[in-house]
């Protein structure tokens with residue numbers, strides 16, 4: 001099977017506008033001097049996170065850290081275990097944490113990750129996703145900030161890949177299977 005790029009679902013302008021709104025909402029909710037550790041889930045969310053934090057006010061206490069994880073099992077089987085490939089550099093104990101993910105689909109990865117991070121006793125833990133494929137949810141995940149709800153079709157660009165390709169696209173596009 002081969003893949004080809006389809007139509008744009010979210011343009012760079014639409015994404016940029018929404019990212020600005022989300023950053024403002026997060027800054028207002030969190031308070032500027034309270035401190036926020038923004039945890040990006042590699043690799044996809046790195047693109048969204050770097051734009052998001054640069055839209056936050058300069059006087060806000062923002063730290064950035066990254067994690068790389070994989071959820072064992074697939075859409076049909078889940079053991080509830082997250083394997084960590086790359087862990088956070090700093091402790092999140094007693095900190096206000098915002099987990100940033102590119103897309104939530106079944107919800108399994110994120111829900112396992114939330115359990116794992118909550119086990120490290122942060123003061124608070126919120127979740128921010130750029131895209132939400134809500135129709136596909138298998139487990140409930142509390143998403144505090146969501147960029148866009150999208151239909152159940154595979155998308156690429158702005159960090160999202162298809163077998164490692166197309167992360168670098170500025171717009172988010174559908175993929176067509178041939």
Ligand code: 5GP
Pocket residue numbers: 044071102103104105106107108109110133153154155156160161162
């Ligand atoms: P979940 O555990 O919520 O099912 O999985 C979320 C992960 O599935 C995302 O981090 C992403 O890697 C992948 N994923 C789900 N839908 C898409 C999609 O439409 N495009 C891409 N590129 N990845 C997706």
